[in-house]
Amino acid sequence: MTAIERRWPILVGLAVALIVFDPLLTGPVSPPLLVHHIEHSLILLLAGLLGIAYARSHPRRYGDPTALLGVILLASLSVLLMLPDIYSGVDAYPILHALLHLGFALTGYFGGYLAERYSPRAGTVWTMLVVMMGVITASGFGSPPPHL
Amino acid sequence: MALGNQGPVELYGAEMGVTPRWMVALSLCIGFGLIFFLGMVGGVMKAAQGDIVHLSAATFYALLTLHGAGMIATVVVLTAVAHWHFLRRLLNLRVEVLVFSVLAIVWGLLAAAAAILVGGFGPGWTFLYPLPFIGNTWPVWSTGLFFFGVLFVGIGFAIFCIDLLASIIREYGILNGLALDTIFPGLRRADGKVAPPTVIAATMVAIDGLLTAAAGTVLVIALLAHWAMPAFPVDPLWIKNLTYFFGHTIANLTIYLSAGVIYAVLPHYTGRPWHTNKIYAISWTTSLLFVPWAWPHHLYMDFVQAPWLQIFGEASTYIATIPAAVVTIFGALLLVYRSDMRWRIGSTFFMAGLLGWLVGGVAAMIDATIPFNDVLHNTLWVPAHFHTYLLGGVFLFVIGFASYFAGDDAPTPPWAKVFEWLFFIGMIGFLAMFYAGGIEGVPRREAVQPAPGPLLAMIGTVFAGVLLVGMTGLLIEIFRRGRRNGASRESDAT
Amino acid sequence: MVPIVGKQLVILALWLALSTIVVVVFAWVVSSTRRPAPQGEVQPGGYRLRRLWGWFYGTLLVAAFLVTLWTVPYAWAQGSSAKPALVVHVYAHQFAFTMPQKLPAQTPIEFLVTSLDVNHDMGIYSPQGVLLGQVQAMPDYTNVFFFTFPAPGRYIIRCLELCGAGHSYMFQPLQVYQPASAAAPLARGV
Ligand code: HEM
Ligand SMILES: [Cu+2]
Ligand SMILES: [Cu+2]
Secondary structure (H helix, E strand, O other): OHHHHHHHHHHHHHHHHHOOOHHHHHOOOOOOOHHHHHHHHHHHHHHHHHHHHHHOOOOOOOOOOHHHHHHHHHHHHEEEEOOOOHHHHHHHOOHHHHHHHHHHHHHHHHHHHHHHHHHOOHHHHHHHHHHHHHHHHHHOOOOOOOOO | OOOOOOOOOOOOOOOOOOOOOHHHHHHHHHHHHHHHHHHHHHHHHHHHHHOOOOOOOHHHHHHHHHHHHHHHHHHHHOOOOOOOOHHHHOOOOOOHHHHHHHHHHHHHHHHHHHHHHHOOOOOOOOOOOOOOOOOOOOHHHHHHHHHHHHHHHHHHHHHHHHHHHHHHHHHHHHHHOHHHHOOOOHHHHOOOOOOHHHHHHHHHHHHHHHHHHHHHHHHHHHHHHHHHHOOOOOOOHHHHHHHHHHHHHHHEEEHHHHHHHHHHHHHHHHOOOOOOOOHHHHHHHHHHHHHHHHHHHHHOOOOOOOHHHHHHHHHHHHHHHHHHHHHHHHHHHHHHHOOOOOHHHHHHHHHHHHHHHHHHHEEEEEEEEHHHHHOOOEEOHHHHHHHHHHHHHHHHHHHHHHHHHHHHOOOOHHHHHHHHHHHHHHHHHHHHHHHHHHHOOOOOOOOOOOOOOHHHHHHHHHHHHHHHHHHHHHHHHHHHHHHHHHHHHHOOOO | OOOOOOOHHHHHHHHHEEEEEEHHHHHHHHHOOOOOHHHHHHHHHHHHHHHHOOOOOHHHHHHHHHHOOOOOOOOOHOOOOOOOEEEEEEEEEEOEEOOOOOOEEOOOEEEEEEOOOEEEEEEOOOOOOOOEEEEOOOEEOOOOEEEOOOOOOOEEEEEEOOOOOOHHHEEEEEEEOOOOOOOOOOOOOO
């Protein structure tokens, strides 16, 4: 392994921490829904990569069915967390907002980890899936029709 | 990306006591059982439109929803299982995952069926918002139950795609799964192994399938959120786009799953191998990129839709037909041309299915052409063309596969030929009545149609009856063969 | 029976012609299996044919695409050429269209179509029963649809989107009359 291969999880971890605690720095602002959904997808992506990296550092047996169950629940949870009702509730309180971000990070991390535990490379695919869902939510999940 | 420090990959074996062959056989039986039942439902709908039986409007629309949603979910299972049968060895797939995904889909289908049959849920299989929620005749619980059912169907399909894609990445990598190494020498593997065409098809299906499942999950969660909290806002145009993104693509993918089966089966009947080359890599990459962009052709008559989506949707639909017409269907014809083809039930159905795919595809392209769409949209032309390539294409491939799977070495006995003829005559007549209705401007999805709908539906009912008789005979023959040959095949069961 | 004219005739002819070609090709390939030949013998010719077919098909698609670009029924494509003489609001709802019951023939009309409840679709059927055009009616959105009734008569406006139990009965007559003078300016905003 090269130095980069060993160190990237640290860099990614730092990036996740930065986005997660971003509300504490920027205060109670709520970006447009589209940007917000994308931001949350980014947390899922980076945290998912971390989970995969951790799973790969521990060779184990694959195929645990409970991992599959967890993977599916976490994928659904990632969309549920994107309900704008939740956002509008927490956006005004930077601490709650950061906690929500932490929720995304944990979802991404455990999803990536469990999927990779379930089958090699499944973590990558799972992370692709939740990022796709995040991008699709950005296209209008929870947005009222334009003129309303 | 190597697998790092994981060492040799250790996978679970057949610990559930389910052999792959048994699982495929079981799925085929469930699938054909469902098709038979839902086909009867279709016949009853036709009979109602033809004034032969009487159904209340609410019952009719509930049956319509059951038939549409059920058929789509069933052909997803059948084509996925058939393709899986060939991919299993190539990609080291595990039968447990297939068990999970088939269970999830069938479970979802049962939940949806309960919502429809008990609750009377009936907004059509595309459940266009806001009809599931307002101005309808069914209880609120049935709407929720139906969407939970759809969620399970989506989850089952997602499991299938996740495992497929993970296996492809493991065995080939995504780029080589699309055989892009035939174009870029830098990707070539040391052992010179190139993905066979059936794996290329699987790569496209797995990626686009994942995208579809992602869209489906967001769609259903948005609808469930609105169901649980009516204040949750839904933009009707956004949800319509998402609905057709999901519905169109998942139905469309059954054809691409079938293509994977064709690549694997036709060589068996023609005795000629089907090789990968550059053209396959290019064409499947094209499909991968453009199939997910074809959905806007369902929204041509929504004039507020962004103009670029309308135009890009038409262009993508056109482009997506090129790989099918120039590579897969042409390639199949070339493989068969002057081959020593063994004409059996399987090979006959595969050829007929290719024909149906093409004829239905022509009708679909006409419909996907914006200046024609304004006189075809939501007329019977729509069920006409999609029954041509689902009933007269995908379903024929599945029958062909079942007959291959059950053992298709003996020539077709004369009585089975009779059923073959009944099936095809019934199908052609049934489809012709749909087309006639479309040209005459009869709307689709109507419990009571304007003239000449009822007359055409009456004739169509007779043909549907003939079709169902032929289908029953053929399925019995295939089942008989499968049971007879099953014992002797147990040896290669693992 | 409804007469098969106009676009419907073109569509039927196109589809029948193309399908016939497809069927003939398939029949030819199937019958060729009676005189088998080694794959190596037929494949080179097949690949040449595929190249030709690919180019032909691609050109056909590009041509078809370009032609359709000029004939789409959208406001942004027609706005300048067909200056509407009349603006008509259509409110679709379960199970009727709230709109004028009489409209002039040979007058470019701009329909502003929306729905008050679920999705509907406003299909225009000629007095002979031929479907001439349509537009979806979606809640919260207004679809702008240009249409000119070719001749006077009793047209039918029919819903073409499943909109509930009464969907089949959502149709109503529309009397189209000969305007006193086709050129006479009509009030905007009926
Ligand atoms: C076995 C014989 C079949 C019969 C008799 C039949 C009959 C029908 C009828 C009468 C309709 C309603 C058309 C309308 O007025 O809108 C319909 C719709 C439909 N059928 Fe079939 N069908 C058959 C097979 C299939 C197959 C094999 C599939 C798919 C694999 C399929 C998929 C659909 C779908 C998706 C719809 C649309 C439902 C909706 O509008 O919500 N059908 N069919
Ligand atoms: Cu945030
Ligand atoms: Cu309506």
